[in-house]
Amino acid sequence: HIKDQYTVVNSVAVRSMAWCALSNAIGSDQNQIVTTLYTEGGMLEKLVDVALLDLVPERQKRVEVRQSASTFLYNLIIKDKSLGIAKCNNGMGGDEIPDMVVTLLCGVMDGLNDEPDLTTKIRRVLSVGKILFPFSDKESEQGTGIRVNTTAVDLVNNLGFTDIFTAMSLEAVEANADSKKLVVLVKEILPVLRSI
Numbered sequence: 281h282i283k284d285q286y287t288v289v290n291s292v293a294v295r296s297m298a299w300c301a302l303s304n305a306i307g308s309d310q311n312q313i314v315t316t317l318y319t320e321g322g323m324l325e326k327l328v329d330v331a332l333l334d335l336v337p338e339r340q341k342r343v344e345v346r347q348s349a350s351t352f353l354y355n356l357i358i359k360d361k362s363l364g365i366a367k368c369n370n371g372m373g374g375d376e377i378p379d380m381v382v383t384l385l386c387g388v389m390d391g392l393n394d395e396p397d398l399t400t401k402i403r404r405v406l407s408v409g410k411i412l413f414p415f416s417d418k419e420s421e422q423g424t425g426i427r428v429n430t431t432a433v434d435l436v437n438n439l440g441f442t443d444i445f446t447a448m449s450l451e452a453v454e455a456n457a458d459s460k461k462l463v464v465l466v467k468e469i470l471p472v473l474r475s476i
Contacts, residue, residue: 292342299334299348302327306355325380328353332387335395335404343397350403353388357410377431385411385432389441393448398458405448405465412436412469433476442473 306317317324334340334349377385388407395401411432436442448466 292345295334296342296344296348299331299345299352303348303352303355306352306359325383328356328380328383328387332383335387335400336391337395337397343400346395346397346400347403350388350400350407353384354403354407354410357384357407377435381411381432382435385435386439389436389439389444392444398462402458402462402465405462405469408436409465409469412472428472428476430476433473436473437476442470445470445473 317327331349331353334345335353337346340346340349385408388404392401392404395404412429414427414429445466448462449470
């Protein structure tokens with residue numbers, strides 16, 4: 281029976297569904313699970329670490345798990361309850377990026393060009409975009425209505441991740457809608473990375 285329990289817990293369907301359930305829980309403002317994740321010592325960090333491992337195609341062969349894990353991370357980033365993204369560059373600690381944000385940014389960027397699934401790649405680019413551009417701001421320095429997290433942009437540039445976006449912008453554009461979405465996202469992020 282132990283082998284059967286291990287197989288069920290580690291099945292692709294269960295793992296993918298778990299990421300979906302956690303993603304939905306993170307997206308909900310009225311859920312006790314969210315409060316527990318943020319208050320239980322180290323629980324959120326452990327989930328982020330496992331989700332980042334599930335983004336790696338060499339480790340996680342199944343696309344549905346990679347898609348679900350990328351959705352969980354995106355929802356976590358856009359909710360930003362205790363990650364600290366909101367504190368970057370707004371006078372609340374501005375020049376430092378919290379460890380969790382560095383972990384998310386580096387983990388989502390790492391191997392991004394090696395992702396064969398377009399849906400997962402788009403979700404990962406969206407996650408990076410929400411870290412680099414966390415809020416809409418009518419008085420932004422760019423005049424675009426979008427506030428840029430210059431500390432995170434500096435980190436991306438210093439670590440050489442800008443090359444990933446450059447490579448994606450040069451890839452041949454396929455005719456399907458998802459490929460076009462990816463190119464639009466990359467072309468929105470790349471000029472900001474180059475300007476700071």
